[in-house]
Amino acid sequence: MATHFISCLDGTILASSHPVITSYFGSSHSASWLSTAYLLASTAFQPLLGRVSDAVGRRGPYLVTIAVFAVATAWCALARTVTSFILARAVCGLGAGGMMTMGSIIVSDIVPIEIRGSFQSYINITWGVGSMLGAALGGVMADYLGWRWEFGVQVPLLVACLVVASFVVPSDIGLYGKEKQTLREAMRTFDLKGSALLTSSVTFLILGLNLGGNIIPWSHPFVIASLAIFAVSFPLFLLVERHAAKPIMPIHLVLKSPHINLIFANHIAAFLFDAILFNVPIFFQGVLLISATSSGLHLIAFSAAASTAATATGFLITRTRRLKWPLVLGASLIAFGTLCLSAMQPGWPVAAYLVSLVPAATGMGFQFPGTFMAVLAVAEQREQAVVTSTLILWRSLGMVLGVAWSSLVVQNALRYYLGLLVSGPDKDAIVERARRSVEAIRELPSPYREQVMQSYEAALRLTFLCCFVLAVVSLLLILPVRLPRLGKKS
Numbered sequence: 001m002a003t004h005f006i007s008c009l010d011g012t013i014l015a016s017s018h019p020v021i022t023s024y025f026g027s028s029h030s031a032s033w034l035s036t037a038y039l040l041a042s043t044a045f046q047p048l049l050g051r052v053s054d055a056v057g058r059r060g061p062y063l064v065t066i067a068v069f070a071v072a073t074a075w076c077a078l079a080r081t082v083t084s085f086i087l088a089r090a091v092c093g094l095g096a097g098g099m100m101t102m103g104s105i106i107v108s109d110i111v112p113i114e115i116r117g118s119f120q121s122y123i124n125i126t127w128g129v130g131s132m133l134g135a136a137l138g139g140v141m142a143d144y145l146g147w148r149w150e151f152g153v154q155v156p157l158l159v160a161c162l163v164v165a166s167f168v169v170p171s172d173i174g175l176y177g178k179e180k181q182t183l184r185e186a187m188r189t190f191d192l193k194g195s196a197l198l199t200s201s202v203t204f205l206i207l208g209l210n211l212g213g214n215i216i217p218w219s220h221p222f223v224i225a226s227l228a229i230f231a232v233s234f235p236l237f238l239l240v241e242r243h244a245a246k247p248i249m250p251i252h253l254v255l256k257s258p259h260i261n262l263i264f265a266n267h268i269a270a271f272l273f274d275a276i277l278f279n280v281p282i283f284f285q286g287v288l289l290i291s292a293t294s295s296g297l298h299l300i301a302f303s304a305a306a307s308t309a310a311t312a313t314g315f316l317i318t319r320t321r322r323l324k325w326p327l328v329l330g331a332s333l334i335a336f337g338t339l340c341l342s343a344m345q346p347g348w349p350v351a352a353y354l355v356s357l358v359p360a361a362t363g364m365g366f367q368f369p370g371t372f373m374a375v376l377a378v379a380e381q382r383e384q385a386v387v388t389s390t391l392i393l394w395r396s397l398g399m400v401l402g403v404a405w406s407s408l409v410v411q412n413a414l415r416y417y418l419g420l421l422v423s424g425p426d427k428d429a430i431v432e433r434a435r436r437s438v439e440a441i442r443e444l445p446s447p448y449r450e451q452v453m454q455s456y457e458a459a460l461r462l463t464f465l466c467c468f469v470l471a472v473v474s475l476l477l478i479l480p481v482r483l484p485r486l487g488k489k490s
Contacts, residue, residue, distance in 0.1 A: 001126045002161050003066060004103055006154055007096045008130030010073070012277070012303060013138035013150045019285045020142040020292045023439040025082035035278060035403040036206055037090040042097025043202060043396040049098045049389070053105060059169045062102040066165060069095025070158035077151035097396065105388050108376060109173055123369075125311050131303035139296025191244045197237035198248065202400060205230040209404045253390050258378060258481040263394050265331065266371040268474040270398030272334060272467050273364050275406035276341065277302070279460055280357065282410070286438045286456040287346060288353075301354040302361040309365025317373060323483040326370030331478050333363030335471035342464035345457065368395075374483055406463050411435075413459035421458075422451045 014021075018034050053061045072091035079085035107123070141149045208226035212218045241247040253259050280302070284295040313326045337360025344356055372391065379387040418431045426448070433440050434452045441452050 001123060002164070003099050003158075004123060005126045005130040006157055006161065007069075007100050008127045009134040009137075010092070010096065010151075010154060012131045012134030012299065013141075014134075017138040017142040017147055017150060017292050017296070018278075019281060019295075019438040020139075021085070021147050022082070023437040024147065025085070026436050027082045033086050034089055035274065036400060036407075037086045038093035038096070039274070039396060039400040039403065040202060040206055041090040041093030042100075043093075043393065043400055049101055053102060054386075057171055057175050058102055058106050058109065058173045059171050061098065062106065062169060063162060063166055065095045065098030065102060066158060066162045067095070069099055070155055070162065071095075073151050073154050073158065077148045077155070101389055101392050104372075104392060106169070106173060108388055122314075125307065127307055127310065129307070131307060132300050135296050135299035135303050137296070139292035139294065142296075143291055143293045191241070191246055191248045193240045194237060194244055194248045197233050197240060201230050201234040201237055202397065204233070206400060206404045209401075209408045212408070249390050249393060250386060253387060254394075258483060259375065259387075261477045261481045262327075262371050262375050263391055265327070265474045265477040266367065266391065267394040267398040268470050268477075269331070269334060269364055269367050269371075270395040271402035271405070272338065272360070272471060272474075274399040274402035275463070275467055276338070276360055278403050279406055279410060279463055280341070282438060282456065283344065283460050284353075286441055287453050287460065289442045289453070298350075298353060298357070302357040305358045305361035306365040309362045310369050311365075313366050313369045314373075317370070321485045323370065323374045323377060323485075324478075324481065326366040327374065327478045327481070328475070330363040330365070330367030330370060331471065331475035333359045333366065335363075335468060335475055337361070337363060338464050338468040338471050342461050342468065344461075346453070377484060406467075409463045409466060410459050413462050414455055417455035417458045418452065421455050422448065424448060 014034060021034065049061050049065070069092060072088055072095055075088035076085060076092060079088050138150055141147065141153075204226040208223050208230065211220070211226070212223040216223060238251065241249055242251050254263055277299075280299065281292075281295045284290050284298055285292065290298075309330075317323060317326065337356075337358070340356040340359055344353060372388075375387055375391050414435065415431075418434060422430055422434075424430070424447075430444065430448045430452065434444070434455070441449060441456075444452060
């Protein structure tokens with residue numbers, strides 16, 4: 001729970017301050033890479049940890065990932081260039097993603113299913129407190145102490161977690177009576193081909209989406225090659241997984257109902273979660289021209305609504321023994337919430353913006369823990385670790401694609417609307433300046449400032465409308481699902 005808290009703090013602390021960090025380096029048009037590098041590295045190594053921990057136990061991989069996260073977080077605080085910072089965030093992703101995955105697997109190992117709903121609520125309280133503190137403190141520290149403090153304060157907490165975990169996590173947990181293997185023995189049966197193909201598929205897809213039309217033209221050979229590699233490697237990954245002895249993503253888990261519906265609806269919800277969390281601060285700082293501090297404080301409403309719903313979900317599922325209602329209610333609220341976000345415009349009272357954040361956040365609070373418990377309820381005990389890692393894998397893929405895709409839409413739409421709405425003798429310089437630094441908008445002379453604000457508003461509205469379409473798809477995946485009532489399980 002402690003490491004989960006720090007991961008949530010780290011996730012939202014960057015959400016409210018990434019415009020400040022990228023503006024500091026003069027690289028606002030590359031803002032998505034701060035989150036994409038983190039999520040991409042996290043996604044690539046999560047399946048490896050689940051399988052390896054089945055052979056060597058949970059304790060070793062868990063301690064290693066905490067240590068990696070601590071070192072990489074210190075690197076973030078000391079980074080001197082945007083390239084160094086992005087690399088540091090990638091290494092953070094290795095540690096944090098593994099730490100979250102191993103923590104979830106350990107919970108599924110030690111907590112009986114009949115009380116897992118209540119325990120999940122305590123985890124959700126931790127998530128909520130961490131997310132709210134991150135959202136609030138990120139902007140405050142960026143404005144008053146400097147953004148480097150956001151990462152420096154996490155390092156002592158991580159070191160303390162590492163020391164405690166080394167004493168309290170049992171060395172044999174996760175082995176289920178099997179003889180413990182060495183890392184070399186575990187890697188002999190590890191699905192290296194599948195892991196390599198999955199990593200290359202996601203990496204080149206993200207490269208193509210982030211660079212195309214944003215940094216370089218869509219017709220550039222590198223963009224075309226990146227998307228072509230994805231188009232070849234992902235089908236090969238699916239083929240390899242079908243015949244692998246110990247696949248990192250068992251195909252039967254994502255091809256049979258209700259697993260496929262639950263996993264992909266959750267994938268879309270995670271996609272929308274990061275798309276919203278990444279772009280709402282841009283709206284606040286690029287359209288409303290408020291500070292990072294105020295932007296972070298506004299995000300408290302998002303985190304508070306999500307964590308409150310998530311906490312209630314666990315307790316209510318334990319009481320009602322029913323698993324489907326949080327999924328349907330959550331998906332419906334997400335769809336409604338994205339429509340609310342697309343309607344936001346300058347001139348509203350502050351309360352109206354806060355209310356607009358609540359429906360989507362509440363829906364995600366219902367859907368994420370509800371899906372986690374539903375998938376475990378329909379899986380055999382021997383599949384708990386691989387089911388957990390598969391669900392988290394697709395959730396992480398959703399987060400990666402949410403940031404990358406929304407950045408693709410925003411940056412290309414912004415380029416279009418800036419060209420359409422900005423006029424004057426200094427148009428080219430203004431457009432380039434607006435794309436490089438969100439913070440520079442408030443310094444622009446009138447009428448350029450108003451033109452740029454209108455461009456950001458139009459680009460973000462289009463993005464949130466696209467999110468609404470995906471939210472409807474998620475709801476349609478959930479509606480036909482039939483789930484058992486939650487009962488005791490040996």
